[in-house]
Amino acid sequence: MMFGFNVKKTRKDFDVLSSGVIYFDSACMSLKPRQVIGKMNEYYEKYPACGGRSGHHLSKKVEDEVDLARREVARLLNAKIDEVIFTRNATESINLIANALEWKEGDEIIVSDKEHNSNLIPWLKLKKKGVKVRVCKSNEDNTFNLENFENCFGEKTKLVAIVHVSNLDGVENPIGEIVKIAHKNKSLVLVDGAQSFPHKEIDVKKLGVDFFVLSGHKALGPTGIGVLYGRRDLLEDMEQFIVGGQTVIDSSYEGYEIEKLPNKFEAGLQDYAGIVGFGEACRYLRKVGLKNIEKHLNKLNKIVTEHLGEEKKIEIIGPKEAEKRSGIFTFNVKGMKAHDVAKMLDASKKIALRSGAFCVHSWFNDRKIEGAVRVSFYLYNTEEEVRTFVESVKKIILLV
Ligand SMILES: Cc1ncc(COP(=O)(O)O)c(C=O)c1O
Numbered sequence: 296m297m298f299g300f301n302v303k304k305t306r307k308d309f310d311v312l313s314s315g316v317i318y319f320d321s322a323c324m325s326l327k328p329r330q331v332i333g334k335m336n337e338y339y340e341k342y343p344a345c346g347g348r349s350g351h352h353l354s355k356k357v358e359d360e361v362d363l364a365r366r367e368v369a370r371l372l373n374a375k376i377d378e379v380i381f382t383r384n385a386t387e388s389i390n391l392i393a394n395a396l397e398w399k400e401g402d403e404i405i406v407s408d409k410e411h412n413s414n415l416i417p418w419l420k421l422k423k424k425g426v427k428v429r430v431c432k433s434n435e436d437n438t439f440n441l442e443n444f445e446n447c448f449g450e451k452t453k454l455v456a457i458v459h460v461s462n463l464d465g466v467e468n469p470i471g472e473i474v475k476i477a478h479k480n481k482s483l484v485l486v487d488g489a490q491s492f493p494h495k496e497i498d499v500k501k502l503g504v505d506f507f508v509l510s511g512h513k514a515l516g517p518t519g520i521g522v523l524y525g526r527r528d529l530l531e532d533m534e535q536f537i538v539g540g541q542t543v544i545d546s547s548y549e550g551y552e553i554e555k556l557p558n559k560f561e562a563g564l565q566d567y568a569g570i571v572g573f574g575e576a577c578r579y580l581r582k583v584g585l586k587n588i589e590k591h592l593n594k595l596n597k598i599v600t601e602h603l604g605e606e607k608k609i610e611i612i613g614p615k616e617a618e619k620r621s622g623i624f625t626f627n628v629k630g631m632k633a634h635d636v637a638k639m640l641d642a643s644k645k646i647a648l649r650s651g652a653f654c655v656h657s658w659f660n661d662r663k664i665e666g667a668v669r670v671s672f673y674l675y676n677t678e679e680e681v682r683t684f685v686e687s688v689k690k691i692i693l694l695v
Contacts, residue, residue: 300583300584300587300588300591300674302591302674302675302676302677303677305583305674305675306675306677308328308329308330308675309326309327309328309329309675310329311326312326312675314645315645316645316647317644317645317646317647317676317680317683317684318647318673318675318676319646319647319648319670319671319672319676319680319684320647320648320649320669320671321493321513321622321671321672321673321676322462322490322513322622322623322649322653322669322671323513323649323653323671324512324513324518325493325512325513325514325515325516325673326515326673326675327515327516327517327572327576328515328576328579330575330578330579331515331516331517331572331573331575331576331579332572333575334571334572334574334575335517335568335569335571335572337571338357338360338567338568338571338572339568341356342356342357342360344356344357345357345564345567346358346360346361346565346567347541347558348540348541357567360567360570360571360574361565361567361570361571362376363571363574364570364571364573364574364575364577365379365381365557365570365574366574367574367575367577367578367581368522368573368574368577370577370581371492371497371577371580371581371585372492372497372498372499372507372522372524373497373498373499373500373501374499374500374524375527376557377527377555377556377557378524378525378526378527378530378556378557379522379523379524379557380522380523380524380525380530380556380557380560380561381520381521381522381557381561381565381566381570382508382520382521382522382523383519383520383521383566384510384511384512384519384520384521385413385414385487385488385489385508385509385510385521386413386510386521387521388506388508388509388521388522388523389413389414389417389456389485389487389508390417390536391523391536391537391560392417392485392506392508392523392525393417393418393420393421394536395533395534395535395536395560396453396454396483396533396534397534398421398424398425398426398453399425400424400425400426401425401426401427401451402425402426402427402451402452402453403426403427403428403429403449403451403452403453404418404421404426404427404428404429404452404453404454404455404456405428405429405430405431405444405447405448405452405454405455405456405457405477405482406418406428406429406430406431406455406456406457407430407431407433407439407457407458407468408430408431408432408433408657408658408661409433409437409458409461409463409464409466409655409658410456410457410458410487410655410657411458411462411487411489411653411654411655412654412655412656412657413487413489413654414456414457414458414485414487415657418456427451429447429449429452431443431444431447436613436614436615437461437463437464437466437612437613437614438466438614438619439466439468439469439473441469441472441473441476444473444476445476448476448477448480448482452477452480452481452482453482453483454482454483454484454485455473455477455482455483455484455485456485456487457470457473457484457485457486457487458486458487458489458490459486459487459488459490459491459495460488460490460491460495460621461490461613461623461655462489462490462623462653462654462655463612463613463623463625463653463655463658463669464612464613464614464620464623464625465490465596465613465619465620465621465622465623465624465625465671466613466614466619466620466621467491467495467619467621470484470486470502470504471501471502471503474502474503474504475503478503483505483506483529484503484504484505484506485504485505485506485507485508486502486504486506486507486508487508488507488508488509489508489509489510489513490513490621490623492509492513492514493513493514493515493580493588493673494585494588494589494592494621494622494673494674495585495589495621496585496586496589499524504524505525505526505529506523506524506525506526506529507523507524508521508522508523508524509521509522511569511572511573511576514573514576514577514580515576515579515580516569516572516573516576516577517568517569517572517573517576518569519566519569520566520569520570520572520573523560527556530556530559530560531556535553535559535560535562536560537560537562537563538562539562539563540562540563540564541554541558541561541562541563541564541565542554542558542559542560542561542562583674587674588673588674589621591672591674591676592621592622592672592673592674593617593618593621593622594678595622595672595676595678595681596617596618596620596621596622596623596624596672597617597618598678598681598682598685599617599624599670599681599684599685600615600616600617600620600624601617602685602689603624603626603685603688603689604617606689606692607629608628608629608630608692608695609626609627609628609629609688609692610626610627610629611624611625611626612625612626612627612664612667613625622671622672622673623669623670623671623672624669624670624671625653625667625668625669625670626667626668626670627664627667627668628668628688628691628692628695629695630695631691631694631695632665632666633650633651633665633666633667633668634650634651634666636650636668636688636691637649637650637668639687639691640684640687640688640691643687643690644683644684644687646683646684646687648668648669648670648671649668649669649671650666650667650668650669651666651667652666652667653667653669670684
């Protein structure tokens with residue numbers, strides 16, 4: 296494992312890159328370094344047992360490894376260990392909160408107009424219980440509008456569910472200010488950190504958030520593992536969502552005694568390989584340094600923006616300034632379908648990126664835009680790859 300950050304060295308940890316792929320789809324899912332894959336194999340080869348139930352040495356090893364993984368996640372979030380709940384992904388974490396909080400008719404939830412379906416549909420579903428969902432409109436350039444936000448609050452606003460870094464355009468929302476306003480209005484705050492956790496230093500205590508959710512697969516981790524961070528006092532008071540084995544200390548035919556945190560919310564046999572793999576991913580991120588990763592993404596985004604931002608046939612989604620879009624460059628080539636642009640880039644230079652609505656259909660439908668092409672960088676991308684992309688796009692725009 297290397298210390299510090301060197302892209303060339305980093306790339307050696309990602310075998311798939313030797314195929315020549317230019318992987319610009321990390322906002323959808325990041326690649327996984329061999330250390331993470333190795334850790335998962337270690338589970339299956341050396342201690343492939345069940346944690347927390349049997350008392351034998353293999354089971355104890357699983358428990359210890361899960362504990363270490365939880366500590367790694369807690370360390371990256373600056374959370375307490377029992378405030379880290381393992382889930383399948385950010386979506387499940389959000390659904391857990393939507394189902395575990397108590398809702399009364401007339402309660403209100405505020406979301407932004409740029410939420411991923413995973414941070415919109417669970418709230419819209421609560422409309423059936425009489426809950427109202429208010430949508431806070433962004434500025435013209437898609438940055439957050441604090442004034443609009445303040446105006447969204449009503450007497451019964453119970454929760455603000457807001458994305459940290461947008462998967463649509465990379466814009467970071469001012470969570471510190473959002474939390475202050477929300478708490479002044481006696482409302483809880485859930486932050487969707489699926490796109491910020493992979494490349495930003497996060498301190499849930501400093502941010503003051505009540506809940507923070509993330510997906511392991513976007514942060515060098517395996518698929519099928521995610522996290523819910525929740526303030527301990529809130530989690531302790533909250534109802535369970537999925538219940539069964541592991542979530543109770545004892546049961547009778549009449550009732551049951553609820554487990555302590557974090558087990559209270561981790562029902563059934565867990566994805567141990569996924570958990571230890573994600574712990575390793577967190578260790579990797581910590582050693583590389585999230586500030587280094589963030590800086591690297593900004594540098595790459597600046598290059599692509601400098602070369603394509605002024606092109607008349609290119610429309611950028613989000614602010615023009617690269618530094619406001621972290622590691623994401625979303626665009627359209629005027630007169631061309633987004634899927635066609637993506638297909639041409641893949642076929643000509645093995646550039647793998649995403650086209651469509653990126654699960655933010657609501658934003659696209661509201662703007663009457665069909666879709667877009669999204670480039671999303673990560674720590675293994677190089678300036679050379681960016682230049683290849685720029686040249687390829689310049690060739691494509693000659694076709695229209
Ligand atoms: C901002 C944001 N929130 C939530 C999600 C949902 O993540 P998952 O599908 O891993 O639950 C994504 C995934 O693209 C995302 O980008």
